Amino acid sequence: MAKKKSIDPLMDKLVSLCKRRGFVFQSSEIYGGLGSCWDYGPLGVELKNNVKRSWWEAMTHRRDDIEGLDAAILMHPKVWEASGHIDGFTDPLVDCKQCKHRFRADEIDLVKCPDCGGELTDPRTFNLMFKTFMGPVEEDASVVYMRPETAQGIYVNFHNVLQPSRQKVPFGIAQIGKAFRNEITPGNFIFRTREFEQMEMQYFVKPADDQKWFDYWKEQRWNWYLELGIRPEKLRWHEHGKDELAHYAKAAYDIEYEFSFGWKEIEGIHNRADFDLARHTEHSGKDLRYFDQAANEKYLPYIIETSAGADRGTLVVLADAFEEEQLEKDTRTVLRLSPKIAPIKAAVFPLVKKEGMPEVALKIYHDLKKHFKVFYDDGGAVGRRYRRMDEAGTPYCITVDGQTLEDDTVTVRERDSMEQTRHKIAELVELIGGKVG
Ligand code: ATP
Numbered sequence: 493m494a495k496k497k498s499i500d501p502l503m504d505k506l507v508s509l510c511k512r513r514g515f516v517f518q519s520s521e522i523y524g525g526l527g528s529c530w531d532y533g534p535l536g537v538e539l540k541n542n543v544k545r546s547w548w549e550a551m552t553h554r555r556d557d558i559e560g561l562d563a564a565i566l567m568h569p570k571v572w573e574a575s576g577h578i579d580g581f582t583d584p585l586v587d588c589k590q591c592k593h594r595f596r597a598d599e600i601d602l603v604k605c606p607d608c609g610g611e612l613t614d615p616r617t618f619n620l621m622f623k624t625f626m627g628p629v630e631e632d633a634s635v636v637y638m639r640p641e642t643a644q645g646i647y648v649n650f651h652n653v654l655q656p657s658r659q660k661v662p663f664g665i666a667q668i669g670k671a672f673r674n675e676i677t678p679g680n681f682i683f684r685t686r687e688f689e690q691m692e693m694q695y696f697v698k699p700a701d702d703q704k705w706f707d708y709w710k711e712q713r714w715n716w717y718l719e720l721g722i723r724p725e726k727l728r729w730h731e732h733g734k735d736e737l738a739h740y741a742k743a744a745y746d747i748e749y750e751f752s753f754g755w756k757e758i759e760g761i762h763n764r765a766d767f768d769l770a771r772h773t774e775h776s777g778k779d780l781r782y783f784d785q786a787a788n789e790k791y792l793p794y795i796i797e798t799s800a801g802a803d804r805g806t807l808v809v810l811a812d813a814f815e816e817e818q819l820e821k822d823t824r825t826v827l828r829l830s831p832k833i834a835p836i837k838a839a840v841f842p843l844v845k846k847e848g849m850p851e852v853a854l855k856i857y858h859d860l861k862k863h864f865k866v867f868y869d870d871g872g873a874v875g876r877r878y879r880r881m882d883e884a885g886t887p888y889c890i891t892v893d894g895q896t897l898e899d900d901t902v903t904v905r906e907r908d909s910m911e912q913t914r915h916k917i918a919e920l921v922e923l924i925g926g927k928v929g
Contacts, residue, residue, distance in 0.1 A: 502752035506814050507681055509825060513883050515539065515810070515835075516682060528678030528685045530803075535884055538835030538865065540689075540806045543720070544668050546833060547691045547800065550716055551666045558664040558693065559657045563645025565670055566626065566636050571644050574775035575768070576739055577621060581640060585618040585676055596676045620673045622686075638672035643797060645669070646694045647768045650780055661782055661793050662705060664695035668802065680753055682803040689802035696782070696793035699766065702742070705796045706763045710745055713761055713798050717747065720805075721830030722812050726750045730757065740767040749808050758808055759800035766792040809833060813885060827885030828908055837864040837928040838888040838920075839881045845870050853892040856902070856917060863925050882907055888924050 510516040515536035519529035532540055552560050572578045584597035590610025597615035600606050622638040625631075639645070646653075646665045653665050668691045678684045697705045710729075717727055732744040742765045746757040769780045769792045781790040813827040831837065840857040842849035850870055857868040867886065869877050874891060881889050889905040896902050896917075903912045904923065915923055 500752050502811075502814075503681060505816075505825075506810060509814070509827075509883060510536065510681075510810070513880075528675070529687055530682050530685060535835040536806070539809070539829070539833060539885075540802060542833040542835070543805045543809060544689075544691065544802050546720060547716070547802075547805075548666070548668065550712075550719070551664075551691075551693050551798075557659065557662065558666050558695075559653050559659065561646060561649060561653060561665050561667045562669065563642070563649060563667060565639050565672075566624075567639060567644060567648070569636055570775055571648060571772075572621065572637050574771045575644050575647075576771070577637075577640060578619070580739055581621055582617040582619050583676055584615040586615050587613045589613060594676055599677065618674075618676060620675065622672045622674055639670075640673050641671050641799070642667045642669045642690045642692045643694060643768075643799065646692070647772055647795075648776075650696070650769065651778075654782070661784065662695060662697045662701065664693050666691075666693040668692075680751070680756075682807050683751070683753075683756065685803060688804075691800045691802050691805070693798045695796040695798075697796060698784075699791065699794045702763055702765070702794045702796065706743060706761070709796050709798050710761050713759060713800070714747060717749075717758075717808070720809055720833060721828075722749070722808060726812060728755065730755075738762070740764050749811075751807075751811055758804045759798065762797040762799065764795040764797055766794055768795060769793065824879060824882055826882040826907065829885035829887075831887040831928040834885045834887050834928070835865065836867045836881070836884055836886045838890055838924050839867045839869055839877070839886050841868075841874055841877050841889060841891045842870050843874055843891055843893040847894070848897060849892045852896055853890075856890060856892065856920065860920060860924075863921050864928050878905060878910075887928065890920065 513535055514533035517531045517533055518525040519531050520526045552558050586595050586597045586602065588605035588608060588610045591605060591608040593605065593607050595606065602612060604610065605612055621640050623635055624638060625634045626636045627634050646667055668689065670687060671690050672687050675684055675686055678686055695705060695709060714727065718724060726749055728748050730746040730748050737744055741762045743763040745761050747759045748755045749758045773780045780792065782793050783790050809829060810827065813829045815826050815828060817824050817826055838860060840853050840860065842853040854868065857866055860866045878889055887907045891903045891905065893903065900917050901914045902917055904915050905912045
């Protein structure tokens with residue numbers, strides 16, 4: 493169950509802003525919370541959807557060579573034998589004999605418990621897959637697993653996608669979906685949770701071309717974070733050394749982000765060679781080779797994988813955007829989210845709740861909401877309303893005032909500079925729509 497642990501002051505502030513503004517809540521909070529499970533509130537679901545949409549557009553809509561897929565979470569148990577997860581998806585676990593806290597043996601110094609100094613048990617392996625039962629009988633034969641990654645759904649559907657799409661190698665399959673891992677030490681808010689979403693793409697290539705495509709995808713994926721507005725100095729590459737490489741990987745690089753709790757992986761780019769298709773061929777008895785018509789030969793393509801987390805991606809955009817800005821008289825908390833992923837694109841305010849201003853503001857609100865997500869607010873002083881929108885990351889605030897009633901113009905306040913300029917109501921869709929697209 494939920495354990496209250498202070499993460500670090502900056503994360504604490506972000507977590508509390510997320511709760512206050514309706515981005516992220518702890519799961520089952522009224523029952524005391526469920527460890528490492530989080531719910532996305534009204535603004536959070538918009539933000540995460542915008543992150544996912546941006547990925548989907550970059551990886552599928554803008555390309556001719558990648559197809560989409562949405563595979564089931566529950567798969568045939570043999571999939572996990574073939575993939576190596578039943579034998580190998582384990583972490584070494586140690587328990588403290590005194591306080592009973594659990595740790596990943598590879599993350600701590602094994603001399604004594606880091607929380608209470610107590611004696612530790614010997615490490616034992618712990619499989620990270622969640623098990624459940626299919627059908628009404630709880631017996632071994634009905635055990636199924638909650639998928640720990642979305643990738644396997646892509647490999648087993650390689651031929652199903654290839655045939656109707658008439659793609660030719662090189663081509664890819666992309667998928668966004670939930671994955672589950674019974675992590676020993678989840679934490680850091682939505683960074684490491686037991687239920688999370690992945691955005692994965694598997695790119696099938698000729699074995700001889702693997703290095704070329706590996707380099708290509710590294711560059712593409714790095715640039716995607718820049719497109720989201722992430723500061724480049726907060727990103728770096730981490731190359732997996734020989735001792736770090738997963739059993740399936742020929743080469744692997746992580747994109748890391750510098751959080752307040754350190755540099756951490758946010759996405760992996762892997763050269764998986766022909767490991768996956770070879771294993772599924774062997775375990776299913778189905779020939780998963782690709783027939784290259786031009787060369788008149790059959791071969792198992794190599795796979796270049798890009799594997800990102802939607803929740804981690806959402807945490808990155810939140811952490812990167814969060815700022816407590818020192819102003820002349822006070823401090824304002826602002827989320828400098830890229831307008832492209834901000835949950836609300838513009839807020840519309842009447843300066844005061846009289847003289848016909850609310851009616852004009854509501855008309856603007858209803859007109860704009862046909863084009864992008866807008867929010868109407870007439871509660872409290874306008875300065876307070878601006879600050880609420882700064883915390884929500886809303887890039888534009890439109891205010892209807894006395895002058896509006898005379899000349900059909902409004903003020904548009906820009907979140908980052910706080911500058912206000914006057915514009916014709918008729919120009920708002922073009923002015924704002926062009927930037928939030
Ligand atoms: P880590 O070393 O952080 O456990 P990993 O190397 O096991 O990660 P992968 O299996 O490569 O991670 O998963 C790909 C991506 O999925 C990660 O880069 C991350 O964005 C996301 N991810 C993995 N595990 C979790 C988790 N428990 N919670 C949230 N996101 C996760």
